[in-house]
Amino acid sequence: MSDPETEIKMSSKPASKSQAEPVQKRLCSNLFLSVKFFVLCHSLLQLAQLMISGYLKSSISTIEKRFGLSSQTSGLLAAFNEVGNTTLIVFVSYFGSRVHRPRLIGLGAVLVAVAGLLMSLPHFIAEPYHYDHVDLDLSQDSASSLCMLPQAPALALVSAAVPTPSNSSCALYTEVRQVVVVGLMFLAQTLLGVGAVPIQPFGISYIDDFAHPNNSPLYLGILFAVTLVGPGLAYGLGGLMLRFYVDIDRMPEGGISLTPKDPRWVGAWWLGFLVSAGAVTLTALPYFFFPREMPKEKQELGFQKQILPSLDDKGESSLMKQGTDNSPEKEKDGESQIAPDLTMIQFIKTFPQVLLQNLRHPIFLLVVLAQVNMTSMVAGMATFLPKFLERQFSVTASFANLLIGSISIPAAMLGIMIGGVLVHRLHLGPTRCATVSILGSLICMVFGLPLFFMGCPTHPIANVYGPxxxxxxxxxxxxxxxxxxxxxxxxxxxxxxxxxxxxxxxxxxxxxxxxxxxxxxxxxxxxxxxxxxxxxxxxxxxxGSCESPCSHLLLSFILLISLGAAVASITHTPSFMLILRGVKNEDKSLAVGIQFMLMRVLAWMPSPVIHGIAIDTACVFWADTCGMRSLCRYYDHTVLRHRFIGLQFFYKLGTLVCFTLVFIILRQQEKEAACSGSQHGSVSQEEKLILSSEKRSGESIV
Incomplete structure (x- = not known):
């Protein structure tokens, strides 16, 4: 027999390196086989991706000043990432689970990071920023813009030393800074949209495929809650980076005499893209180690029943069960599930038919139009609200971004959560969801009315604006x-x-x-x-410019904007439930995809351009760059306020009208279902509505 002390000593010896490595590999492999770890990674990735896509909006006015862009051009730049996204998003429905989804998500994230680096590249290839003038040949100092009277010989010598740029230098200036530099940013925005295509759809489907059916809603709720922080971080990052001077890496000798409150100040807009690109790169690395398929999660979370108690047949849980209880055989019968049996060409030919089939449902069409109006309002506000605050209330770009990131974005997040709680706790059916949406849209309009009057006219500007x-x-x-x-x-x-x-x-x-x-x-x-x-x-x-006499109205203005955003966001979940309950069960996944595609095409793409055109029409003095109109120096503040807020009010009114029509149709269908229900016995409200719609068209509408 061996000595017990010897056995204890042998057992207490550390494992050899060859024994420790398999253990570490098993731990790593187990980690990448966990759907919980995938939820964590995907939450961080979507947060970083939304931060890099939202950062451009926080620095849009700074980029305009730096490169001499009009608001129409900058609005087109902000919307251009939707071009690549919309072009390829349809193919996500086709590929589904045929591809290695984690690896494709990782490749998309890498492309997003490359797009972020390309967005910052114009800073490094362009000439240093000349804040006193736009002529590259002039010296940059405060004395260069003094009055040079003929009777002052000493000053006349200085004036004679100032050259006038030739046509060739103007042509070179226009070509390099306006074509190459701006073209790079448009290319970067396109790549950003292409890279973002697989991230959200493949991530959500991957979680739903391998999570326990009862855990999947909680995981998706955590995912959405974390990613909502992304836009807030984007504006916060913009507020931080725009405090630094744009040429902080190549500061002129003796420094500069500008302060962030000077209208010529341009912040370090490019730094935020580098930070965001680094964050996306780090969060993309784990996706290359996840398997194509992982074991299905078998255990329900212990606290799941306490957090998400089961609802009755009118609540969300019944809707989720309805979606999860469908057998694969039933799902394959729907047109939205025929994609796996089609070739790429057949899928492209079939997609328009399925699209038109969904658009024939009046509830689905009206709810999507309401969301398009609401999203158009959000897109315009997110792109140009910082610039609007700068002009109306004489605040710096960094302070405007901090206000939006710390007040308006959290208010919108709170509204989305309140809307989900209302649907969850009050067991809202289709009609009540429409009622909540109408009330939210109406109250949002009420909060927007005082904004028309919260501002001051433009102060007198000699030879430009005034009496x-x-x-x-x-x-x-x-x-x-x-x-x-x-x-x-x-x-x-x-x-x-x-x-x-x-x-x-x-x-x-x-x-x-x-x-x-x-x-x-x-x-x-x-x-x-x-x-x-x-x-x-x-x-x-x-x-420096004259201070606005309305600076004291800034806090009241941003509070009203934030309250309106919070109330409007309450309609998000009820309207989403109207879509899910407005189509056949087998068409739900495709209906959601069509919804997001239409919101991109009809809202996120045109809205920033439309808002930019409206802002440009309020300009009273354009900068003249080599005989060409570049950026706007001064606006008529009253016209700017009326047109910007008026455009927002127009979209709010469109949202209210669409939700009102949805409510009228639902009430009419309830009456028809009640008459039909008396012949079919006692049935639920949803079943009555389905019976009524089937009687009329043979298809489920509600």
């Missing part, structure tokens, strides 16, 4: 002609005494300045200003 005396003052025009002011310069100054703004110190007739205070030392004071419309000769003006 006729500002535009036709002969003394002022003659004075500025003597100064030989350049039309390409933009260095706004404010006469605080009369609250009149001048495009440059030259237009104010300023010939001196109280020294360049340097970086972070406050505004520059320009002196000896002889062209002031106020008539006070020799006065001084302060660098």
């Amino acid at each position: 006729s005396s500002l535009l036709e003052n002969e003394d002022f025009l003659n004075c500025t002609q003597l100064c030989s002011c350049s039309k390409s310069n933009f260095n706004p100054v404010c006469d605080t005494w009369s609250r009149t703004e001048y495009v440059t110190p030259c237009q104010a007739g300023c010939t001196g300045m109280q020294g360049d205070p340097g970086p972070g030392q406050g505004p520059i004071i320009y002196t000896n200003c002889s062209c002031l419309i106020s008539g006070v000769r020799g006065s001084s003006v302060t660098s």
Whole structure:
């Protein structure tokens, strides 16, 4: 017999390296065979993917200033990622589980990361930002825009030293910065849309295939809750990065004299894309280790029944059971399930027929149109609300993003959760879901009405905007002609005494300045200003635009916007349930896919462009770049507010009208089902509606 002490010593010896490696491999393999770990990875990936796609919206006004874009062009840029997404999203329904879904998700995420890197590339290939002017040949300093009177010999020498850009330099400037740089961003947005195609659909189907049927709703709820944080993080990241100067990596000698409140300030918009691309890359790595198929989860979570108690036949659980209880044989009978038996060409030919079949259902069509209107409102607000706040209330781009990311986005998330709780706890049927949607749309419109009046008109801008005396003052025009002011310069100054703004110190007739205070030392004071419309000769003006007198309304405005977003978001879950209950059971998955496709084509793609066009029509002064119109320097604030808020109000009204029509149709179907139900005995509300619709068209409508 062996010595017990010897056996204890032998057993306490650490395992050899060859023994430890199989254990580690088994642990890793078990980890990648867990659907819970996949839910964690996919939540983080979708969060990072939404952060990189939402970051552009947080920095849209900064990119406009940096590259001289109109709001129409920037709106088209924001919507361009939907082009690649919409083109390929249909094929996701075809491929289904035929492909290695985790690996395809990983490849899509890598493509999203590459798109993020491409979005930041224009910063590195473009010339450094010239904030005093748009001519590349001019020196960048505060004295370059002073008035150079003929009787001042010393200043005349400085003026003679300032070259005028030639046509060739203008052509080169236009080609490099407007075509190549902007083309790169459009290409990046297209790749971003293509890369995002497999992420959400394949991830949701993978979770639903291998999770326990009772655990799947909880996993998907966790997934959606985590990914909702993505847009909020995007605006928060934008608020942080735009505090840094755009050329922080190639700062000019002596620094810059700008502050974030200066209208010429451009933040480091490109940094956020690098951070987001890095986050997407890290979250994409685990997907290359998940198997094509994993063992089906067999155990229900112990706390599942406490978190998601079972509902009666009118609640969501019955709907989920209805979807999960369908046998594979029944599912294959529906047209939405014939894809696995078709070739690619046959699928493309069949898809339009299935699309038209679903669009024939009045409930489905009206609910989708309501969601298109609501999504159009959200798309326009998400893209241009930061710019709107900057112009209306004289706030910095970073502060506007922080307000949206910390107040408006959480309010919308809260509204979505409240809508889900209402459907879950109150056991809302189709008619009550329509009622909740109508009330949410109506209250959202009520919150939007005061926004038309919360703002101030544009302050007077000499020779640009204001009373006729500002535009036709002969003394002022003659004075500025003597100064030989350049039309390409933009260095706004404010006469605080009369609250009149001048495009440059030259237009104010300023010939001196109280020294360049340097970086972070406050505004520059320009002196000896002889062209002031106020008539006070020799006065001084302060660098920067005149402050808005309506800054105190900013908090009230953002609170009303957030309350409206919260109430509108309550309609999300009820309207989604109307779609699920508005088509045949076997058509539900395809109906949801059609819903998202129509929302992309009819809302996310055109809405930013439409909002951008509406914003451009309020412009009163365009920057002139080598004889070409580039970005807007000044807006008519009243027109801007009325058109931007008016467009939002139009979409809210469209949502209310669609939900009202849905309610009217449902009430009519209830009456018909009641008459039919008296002949078929006592049945549930949903069954009455189905019987009524089958009697009329032979197809389930509700």
